[in-house]
Amino acid sequence: MSLLAVESLDARHGLLQAVREVSLSLQEGETVALVGANGAGKTTLLRTIAGAHRPAAGRLIFDGTDITAIPAHRRVRLGIALVPEGRRLFPGLTVEENLLTAGGRGRPGLWTVNRVLEAFPLLAPLRQQRAATLSGGQQQAAAIGRALMSNPRLLLLDEVSLGLAPIVVDSVYASLRLLIENGATILLVEQDLARAMGVAARILCMLEGRIVLEGAARELTRERITAAYFGLSRAADPASS
Amino acid sequence: MDWVNAVVQGVMLGGLYALLACGLSLTFGVMRIINLAHGDIAILGAYLVWTVVDHTAMSPFLAALLALPVMLVLGYALQILLLERSLRAGPLVPLLTTFGLAIVIQNLLLQVFSPDVQSLGGNAGVITTASWQITDQLSIPGLGVLILAVAIVTLGVLQLFLSRTRLGREMRATAQDPDMAGLVGINARDVYARATAIAVATAGLAGLFLAIRSTFDPSSGPTQLIFAFEAVVIGGFGSLWGTLVGGIVLGVAQAIGEQINPQYSILAGHLVILVVLATGRGSLLVARGARA
Numbered sequence: 001m002s003l004l005a006v007e008s009l010d011a012r013h014g015l016l017q018a019v020r021e022v023s024l025s026l027q028e029g030e031t032v033a034l035v036g037a038n039g040a041g042k043t044t045l046l047r048t049i050a051g052a053h054r055p056a057a058g059r060l061i062f063d064g065t066d067i068t069a070i071p072a073h074r075r076v077r078l079g080i081a082l083v084p085e086g087r088r089l090f091p092g093l094t095v096e097e098n099l100l101t102a103g104g105r106g107r108p109g110l111w112t113v114n115r116v117l118e119a120f121p122l123l124a125p126l127r128q129q130r131a132a133t134l135s136g137g138q139q140q141a142a143a144i145g146r147a148l149m150s151n152p153r154l155l156l157l158d159e160v161s162l163g164l165a166p167i168v169v170d171s172v173y174a175s176l177r178l179l180i181e182n183g184a185t186i187l188l189v190e191q192d193l194a195r196a197m198g199v200a201a202r203i204l205c206m207l208e209g210r211i212v213l214e215g216a217a218r219e220l221t222r223e224r225i226t227a228a229y230f231g232l233s234r235a236a237d238p239a240s241s
Numbered sequence: 242m243d244w245v246n247a248v249v250q251g252v253m254l255g256g257l258y259a260l261l262a263c264g265l266s267l268t269f270g271v272m273r274i275i276n277l278a279h280g281d282i283a284i285l286g287a288y289l290v291w292t293v294v295d296h297t298a299m300s301p302f303l304a305a306l307l308a309l310p311v312m313l314v315l316g317y318a319l320q321i322l323l324l325e326r327s328l329r330a331g332p333l334v335p336l337l338t339t340f341g342l343a344i345v346i347q348n349l350l351l352q353v354f355s356p357d358v359q360s361l362g363g364n365a366g367v368i369t370t371a372s373w374q375i376t377d378q379l380s381i382p383g384l385g386v387l388i389l390a391v392a393i394v395t396l397g398v399l400q401l402f403l404s405r406t407r408l409g410r411e412m413r414a415t416a417q418d419p420d421m422a423g424l425v426g427i428n429a430r431d432v433y434a435r436a437t438a439i440a441v442a443t444a445g446l447a448g449l450f451l452a453i454r455s456t457f458d459p460s461s462g463p464t465q466l467i468f469a470f471e472a473v474v475i476g477g478f479g480s481l482w483g484t485l486v487g488g489i490v491l492g493v494a495q496a497i498g499e500q501i502n503p504q505y506s507i508l509a510g511h512l513v514i515l516v517v518l519a520t521g522r523g524s525l526l527v528a529r530g531a532r533a
Contacts, residue, residue, distance in 0.1 A: 052424055076426030088421045090414045101414045104407070105426035150426055 001064060003028045003185050004049070004154055009058030011041070011048045018044035020209035021058070026154065031186045033196035033217070036206035037229060042189045043085055045206070046156045049187070050082035051075040063153070079107050079153035083160060085189075087143040091132035095123055095142050098131050099149050106150020116145035119175060137168030144175070155179070157188035161195065173199060193225060207231050246379050247500040248493055253385030255472075255492030256392035257454065259485040261447040261465055262472035263396055264440035266484045269473070271416045271436040274324060274335040278343040279444055280466030284459070285346055286312055286445025287361070287452035288354055294364050301361045305449045309442050316441025320434040343462060350459035361452040369453060388450045392488070395443060396481050403481075412436055471514045 002025040011019035018041040026032055034042050047053040049060060051072030060068045067075055081102070089098050099113050117124045120141040126134060131142060140160055147155060157176075161169040169192075176199060180186060190196040196203060197217045205213040205228040213220070213228035226232075261283060268276045276282075289311060293304035319342075327338040362369050371383035403409035415422040415432045422429050451457060451465065468491065476487025491510050498509025 050424055052420055071428075072423035073426050073428045076424070082424050084421065084424065088418060090417045090421070092417055093410065093414060097410055097414075100407075101410060101422070101427060102425035146425060 002026055002061075003030075003063055004187075005059075005061040006045075006049065007059040007061065009045070009048060009060065010056040011044050011053055012056045013044070017056075018209055019048065019055075022206075022209070022211055024204060024211060024214075026185055026187060028153075028185055029183050030202065031180050031184075031188070031200045032202045032204060033200035034187060034189045034204050034206060035191070035193060035196050035225065035229060040206040041209040042206055043158055046082060046158050046187070046189060047084075050080055050156055052082070073105070076102070076106050076150050076152075079151070080156065081106070081147035081150050081152035081154070082156040083143050083147045083158060085158040085162065087136075087139040089131035089134070089139055089142055089146070092130060094128050094130055095134070096127045098142055098146050102146045102149040106152070109151025111148045111151050113149075116148060119148075119178070120145055122171075136164050137172070140164060140168070140172055141175070144172070148179075153185060155184055155186045157186060159189050159191060161190065161192060169195070193222060193229075197222075197225075205229055243378060243500060244497070247496040249379065249381060250385065251493030251496030252489050253382070253389050253492070254496060255485075255489030256385070256389030257447065257450055257488070258468050258472045258491050259488030260388070260392040260395060260443065260450065262469040262476070262484045262488055263392075263399060263481060264443040264447075265466075265469045266473045266476075266478065266481060267399070267436055267443075268440045269478055271412055272324070272328065272335075272433055273332060274328065274339070276440070277336065277339040277466065278346060278462075279339075279440075279469060280464065281343045281346040281350075281462030282312075282441055283444040283448035283451060283465055284350065284457055284462045286441075286448030287457050288350055288359075288448075289445065290449050291354075291359055291361060291452060294361060298364075301365050301449060301453060305446070308449075309445055312442040312445035313438045316438035317434045319441060320437035321430070324437065325430065325433065343466075347459050347462060354459060356458055356460075358456045358458045359452070360456040361449070362454070362456075365453045384454060388454065391446070391450065392485065395446065396485050399439070399443075400481050408432070408435065468510070471510060474514060475517050 004026040006022055006024045008021045008023055009019055010017065010021060022045060034045070036042050044053060048055050051070065055068065059066060062078060062080065065078070067078065090101065093101070096113055099116055103113065117127065122138060123141055123145065126138060131139065134142065144160065160172055164172065173195060176186070180199070188200065200217050203215060203217050203220055203225060204211050205225055207228060213225065265276060265279045268274050286308060289308040290301050290304045293299065293307055294301050297304070323338055323342065324335055327334040368383050368387060373381045375381060403413060411422070411427045411432050415427055415429045419429045472488040472491050473484055474487070475490050476483030476485065490513060494513040495506045495510045499506035
């Protein structure tokens with residue numbers, strides 16, 4: 001049985017339909033990358049899975065339970081955590097307090113403040129510093145650490161490399177690889193195709209709210225993904241849309 | 242010496258204003274709601290205590306121990322039943338809702354308790370008359386010291402609660418980003434309701450001391466709201482210790498105004514707030530409003 005199943009999900013922002021009849025499933029331990037142009041509906045899809053956005057139609061099944069009507073804070077308890085676009089740390093709280101907000105209310109498990117600080121050594125000296133004073137990379141590490149504090153079974157990562165220096169992105173991805181090796185189930189949105197193909201076993205490509213291409217990362221070529229990304233295949237073959 | 246006396250009385254009056262204002266500050270700080278019914282809720286608290294005292298002849302302080310849990314429950318219900326729905330309709334709707342609530346409370350109190358002026362001063366025992374005679378012209382009233390002490394303890398406990406406890410941390414997180422709070426597992430609805438419960442209970446506590454210190458009637462609320470509001474603005478929104486300073490500044494201004502001429506008491510307080518708004522803090526508030 002899959003850990004997460006999304007069944008013909010529709011999500012709207014007012015009149016704009018951001019996600020159209022999306023269906024996908026994630027197996028336990030799998031890492032899947034979601035790629036697509038800006039406005040393709042990736043962030044909305046992730047936020048809907050996390051419970052921050054109400055779907056207009058469709059169902060979400062997590063570990064066999066229908067979670068479509070369950071609010072975000074209770075999904076955290078079931079084991080879903082989102083690292084949102086732009087990090088969204090609580091700016092007035094210290095790094096430690098940010099981590100603690102997600103601890104205890106989530107699933108019981110291994111992650112503690114000390115373990116997060118071990119996994120992200122760059123955070124250790126910043127423990128008592130307000131999150132607003134951190135650099136982008138430090139904030140990203142803290143945001144991922146905060147999500148881990150709820151001991152998620154499914155980790156949703158939205159553009160973790162956005163606005164970070166390449167060297168910082170490397171260290172963020174190094175820590176992600178550690179999580180993946182430890183059996184985490186991850187759905188990540190990534191603009192950098194090379195990184196997405198490097199870290200994920202499976203790639204989903206979204207265009208205008210739909211999944212237009214899906215496949216194993218080693219079987220897909222850059223060209224096919226790029227074509228799906230910009231909707232080129234659709235232009236060539238109108239019957240497929 | 243009269244002036245020293247005025248300042249001392251003002252500081253103690255400021256304690257009452259700070260007590261009245263901290264709930265208003267908390268509601269605004271956590272939920273961005275300006276509760277226009279805050280003064281009337283304080284008077285409601287006063288009537289609640291008065292009712293218990295009237296029926297049982299117990300000390301108002303003991304009666305308050307019974308009334309404050311009721312205020313907590315009322316506050317929780319107020320958030321879930323009324324304010325939460327209003328918040329969903331936009332930031333201005335709670336302002337209208339609490340304005341309406343203020344009118345409803347005043348009229349309910351009028352209906353149930355009649356427009357008679359009441360006071361708990363006579364029931365509070367020796368504390369209302371006790372004082373320390375420092376010199377011929379300067380005496381420090383026991384009640385004033387008690388109110389100031391209660392205000393400082395209440396603000397201190399609130400501050401510790403917000404900075405040290407799990408619920409306080411969750412309250413600060415939710416105040417900064419309610420959407421994100423949900424995504425880390427915080428039930429924002431519950432956090433908001435608890436914040437309102439605390440705010441309503443502190444209003445009730447302020448109502449108790451107001452009722453012991455002077456008199457109250459069903460229409461006393463709006464004046465108390467203005468004082469609380471002024472204390473919060475002088476002290477700076479969202480800062481609890483600032484609220485204490487704001488309350489004391491307001492109290493001292495009123496006492497000094499009264500010393501000049503009894504008619505000038507309230508006016509002096511209003512003048513201070515005008516000065517504050519016209520200078521630094523006013524422009525700070527405008528800048529903050531523009532950012533939000």
